[in-house]
Amino acid sequence: MASPDSPESRQKTVLNVGCGYPARQRLHWHFHGPEWREVRLDLDPNVRPDILCSMTDMRPVTGGTVDAVWSSHNLEHLQRHEVPLALSEFIRVLKPHGLLLLTLPDLRQVAQLVVEDKLEDQAYYSSSGPITPLDMIFGHGASLAHGNHFMAHRTGFTARTLHKVLIEAGFVEVSLRVGRSFDLWATAYKPRTLKDTTR
Secondary structure, three states: OOOOOOHHHHOEEEEEEOOOOOOHHHOOHHHOOOOEEEEEEEOOHHHOOOEEOOOOOOOOOOOOOEEEEEEEOOHHHOOHHHHHHHHHHHHHHEEEEEEEEEEEEEHHHHHHHHHOOOOOOOOEEEOOEEEOHHHHHHEOHHHHHOOOHHHEOOOOEOHHHHHHHHHHHOOEEEEEEEOOOOEEEEEEEOOOOOOOOOO
Protein backbone atom coordinates (compact mmCIF):
# COMPACT_ATOMS: atom_id res chain seq x y z
CA MET A 1 0.00 0.00 0.00
CA ALA A 2 1.32 3.47 -0.90
CA SER A 3 2.38 5.75 1.95
CA PRO A 4 0.41 9.02 2.37
CA ASP A 5 3.31 11.05 0.95
CA SER A 6 4.10 8.83 -2.04
CA PRO A 7 3.35 9.98 -5.63
CA GLU A 8 0.90 7.08 -6.00
CA SER A 9 -1.19 8.28 -3.05
CA ARG A 10 -1.43 11.77 -4.56
CA GLN A 11 -2.29 10.59 -8.09
CA LYS A 12 -5.61 11.72 -9.49
CA THR A 13 -7.68 10.17 -12.27
CA VAL A 14 -9.05 12.02 -15.29
CA LEU A 15 -11.63 10.18 -17.39
CA ASN A 16 -11.08 11.18 -21.04
CA VAL A 17 -14.58 10.72 -22.48
CA GLY A 18 -14.73 10.21 -26.25
CA CYS A 19 -10.95 9.98 -26.18
CA GLY A 20 -10.30 9.08 -29.83
CA TYR A 21 -6.89 7.74 -30.82
CA PRO A 22 -4.20 7.68 -28.07
CA ALA A 23 -2.33 10.95 -27.77
CA ARG A 24 -1.68 12.54 -24.40
CA GLN A 25 -1.49 15.95 -26.07
CA ARG A 26 -5.25 15.63 -26.71
CA LEU A 27 -5.72 16.01 -22.98
CA HIS A 28 -6.14 19.59 -21.79
CA TRP A 29 -2.87 20.96 -20.40
CA HIS A 30 -4.46 20.98 -16.92
CA PHE A 31 -4.13 17.19 -16.90
CA HIS A 32 -0.55 16.90 -18.21
CA GLY A 33 1.16 16.82 -14.80
CA PRO A 34 2.54 13.59 -13.33
CA GLU A 35 -0.17 13.66 -10.67
CA TRP A 36 -2.79 12.83 -13.31
CA ARG A 37 -3.54 9.33 -14.57
CA GLU A 38 -5.60 9.22 -17.78
CA VAL A 39 -8.32 6.61 -18.32
CA ARG A 40 -9.56 6.59 -21.92
CA LEU A 41 -13.24 5.90 -22.68
CA ASP A 42 -14.77 5.67 -26.14
CA LEU A 43 -17.56 3.98 -28.08
CA ASP A 44 -15.28 3.23 -31.05
CA PRO A 45 -13.26 0.00 -30.61
CA ASN A 46 -10.83 1.13 -33.34
CA VAL A 47 -9.29 3.74 -31.00
CA ARG A 48 -8.52 1.03 -28.41
CA PRO A 49 -9.90 2.79 -25.33
CA ASP A 50 -9.29 1.54 -21.81
CA ILE A 51 -13.07 1.39 -21.40
CA LEU A 52 -15.32 0.59 -24.37
CA CYS A 53 -18.77 2.06 -23.81
CA SER A 54 -21.06 4.98 -24.57
CA MET A 55 -20.86 8.17 -22.55
CA THR A 56 -24.62 7.81 -21.98
CA ASP A 57 -24.12 4.49 -20.14
CA MET A 58 -20.78 4.28 -18.35
CA ARG A 59 -21.62 1.33 -16.10
CA PRO A 60 -18.04 -0.02 -16.31
CA VAL A 61 -16.94 3.08 -14.33
CA THR A 62 -17.73 2.87 -10.62
CA GLY A 63 -19.57 5.87 -9.23
CA GLY A 64 -17.59 8.49 -7.31
CA THR A 65 -14.17 7.25 -8.43
CA VAL A 66 -12.72 9.88 -10.80
CA ASP A 67 -11.35 13.29 -9.92
CA ALA A 68 -12.09 14.88 -13.29
CA VAL A 69 -13.94 14.28 -16.54
CA TRP A 70 -12.46 15.74 -19.73
CA SER A 71 -15.01 16.01 -22.54
CA SER A 72 -13.58 17.48 -25.75
CA HIS A 73 -15.95 17.86 -28.68
CA ASN A 74 -18.21 14.92 -28.00
CA LEU A 75 -21.52 16.06 -26.49
CA GLU A 76 -22.51 17.39 -29.92
CA HIS A 77 -22.30 13.84 -31.30
CA LEU A 78 -25.30 12.80 -29.17
CA GLN A 79 -28.98 13.20 -29.93
CA ARG A 80 -30.38 16.11 -27.89
CA HIS A 81 -32.41 13.79 -25.63
CA GLU A 82 -29.22 11.83 -24.82
CA VAL A 83 -27.31 14.84 -23.45
CA PRO A 84 -28.90 14.67 -19.95
CA LEU A 85 -28.05 10.96 -19.83
CA ALA A 86 -24.37 11.69 -20.52
CA LEU A 87 -24.21 14.54 -18.02
CA SER A 88 -25.85 12.38 -15.35
CA GLU A 89 -23.18 9.76 -15.98
CA PHE A 90 -20.43 12.40 -15.73
CA ILE A 91 -21.74 13.57 -12.38
CA ARG A 92 -22.23 9.98 -11.15
CA VAL A 93 -18.63 8.90 -11.76
CA LEU A 94 -17.07 12.05 -10.30
CA LYS A 95 -15.93 12.26 -6.70
CA PRO A 96 -17.55 14.99 -4.56
CA HIS A 97 -16.44 18.37 -5.96
CA GLY A 98 -14.89 16.58 -8.94
CA LEU A 99 -14.19 18.71 -12.02
CA LEU A 100 -15.91 18.57 -15.38
CA LEU A 101 -13.96 20.38 -18.10
CA LEU A 102 -15.57 20.36 -21.52
CA THR A 103 -15.38 22.08 -24.87
CA LEU A 104 -17.58 21.94 -27.97
CA PRO A 105 -18.61 24.11 -30.95
CA ASP A 106 -20.36 27.41 -30.20
CA LEU A 107 -23.29 27.49 -32.62
CA ARG A 108 -23.84 31.18 -31.99
CA GLN A 109 -20.41 31.99 -33.43
CA VAL A 110 -20.85 29.44 -36.21
CA ALA A 111 -24.24 30.92 -37.13
CA GLN A 112 -22.60 34.28 -37.71
CA LEU A 113 -20.37 32.69 -40.36
CA VAL A 114 -23.42 31.14 -41.98
CA VAL A 115 -25.13 34.55 -42.06
CA GLU A 116 -22.01 35.88 -43.81
CA ASP A 117 -22.41 33.12 -46.46
CA LYS A 118 -19.18 31.37 -45.37
CA LEU A 119 -20.70 27.91 -44.88
CA GLU A 120 -17.90 26.06 -46.68
CA ASP A 121 -15.05 28.52 -46.11
CA GLN A 122 -12.21 27.55 -43.77
CA ALA A 123 -12.94 28.97 -40.32
CA TYR A 124 -9.77 27.63 -38.70
CA TYR A 125 -7.17 24.91 -39.10
CA SER A 126 -7.00 21.89 -36.78
CA SER A 127 -4.97 18.70 -36.52
CA SER A 128 -7.65 17.16 -38.75
CA GLY A 129 -7.14 19.83 -41.40
CA PRO A 130 -9.24 22.87 -42.36
CA ILE A 131 -12.53 23.20 -40.49
CA THR A 132 -15.57 24.88 -42.03
CA PRO A 133 -18.87 26.00 -40.47
CA LEU A 134 -20.46 23.01 -42.23
CA ASP A 135 -18.06 20.71 -40.32
CA MET A 136 -18.93 22.38 -37.02
CA ILE A 137 -22.66 22.03 -37.59
CA PHE A 138 -22.91 18.51 -39.04
CA GLY A 139 -19.58 16.86 -38.18
CA HIS A 140 -16.16 16.65 -39.81
CA GLY A 141 -16.92 16.08 -43.48
CA ALA A 142 -13.62 14.39 -44.38
CA SER A 143 -13.98 11.86 -41.55
CA LEU A 144 -17.58 11.15 -42.48
CA ALA A 145 -16.57 10.67 -46.11
CA HIS A 146 -14.07 8.02 -44.98
CA GLY A 147 -16.82 6.09 -43.20
CA ASN A 148 -16.28 7.32 -39.62
CA HIS A 149 -19.94 7.84 -38.72
CA PHE A 150 -19.04 8.43 -35.08
CA MET A 151 -18.01 11.94 -36.22
CA ALA A 152 -21.55 13.06 -37.14
CA HIS A 153 -23.01 15.91 -35.07
CA ARG A 154 -26.58 15.44 -33.86
CA THR A 155 -27.12 18.44 -31.58
CA GLY A 156 -25.51 21.76 -30.71
CA PHE A 157 -25.16 24.43 -28.06
CA THR A 158 -24.84 28.11 -27.36
CA ALA A 159 -23.48 29.42 -24.07
CA ARG A 160 -27.01 29.82 -22.70
CA THR A 161 -28.18 26.33 -23.60
CA LEU A 162 -24.97 24.67 -22.40
CA HIS A 163 -25.19 26.48 -19.05
CA LYS A 164 -28.83 25.37 -18.76
CA VAL A 165 -28.17 21.66 -19.32
CA LEU A 166 -25.24 21.66 -16.88
CA ILE A 167 -27.33 23.25 -14.14
CA GLU A 168 -30.24 20.89 -14.84
CA ALA A 169 -27.83 17.94 -14.53
CA GLY A 170 -26.91 19.05 -11.00
CA PHE A 171 -23.51 20.64 -11.60
CA VAL A 172 -22.48 23.65 -9.51
CA GLU A 173 -19.96 26.48 -9.91
CA VAL A 174 -20.64 26.43 -13.65
CA SER A 175 -18.44 28.82 -15.64
CA LEU A 176 -18.38 29.34 -19.41
CA ARG A 177 -16.10 31.19 -21.79
CA VAL A 178 -15.80 31.58 -25.54
CA GLY A 179 -12.71 30.01 -27.14
CA ARG A 180 -10.59 31.05 -30.11
CA SER A 181 -11.76 28.39 -32.57
CA PHE A 182 -15.53 28.96 -32.59
CA ASP A 183 -15.81 26.86 -29.44
CA LEU A 184 -17.26 27.07 -25.97
CA TRP A 185 -15.45 26.03 -22.80
CA ALA A 186 -17.16 25.10 -19.56
CA THR A 187 -15.94 24.17 -16.11
CA ALA A 188 -18.36 22.74 -13.58
CA TYR A 189 -18.19 20.71 -10.40
CA LYS A 190 -20.10 17.92 -8.77
CA PRO A 191 -21.58 19.18 -5.50
CA ARG A 192 -19.54 18.46 -2.38
CA THR A 193 -22.69 17.13 -0.73
CA LEU A 194 -26.27 16.46 -1.78
CA LYS A 195 -27.27 19.73 -0.04
CA ASP A 196 -24.77 21.82 -2.05
CA THR A 197 -26.87 23.73 -4.61
CA THR A 198 -24.51 26.65 -5.23
CA ARG A 199 -24.90 27.74 -8.84
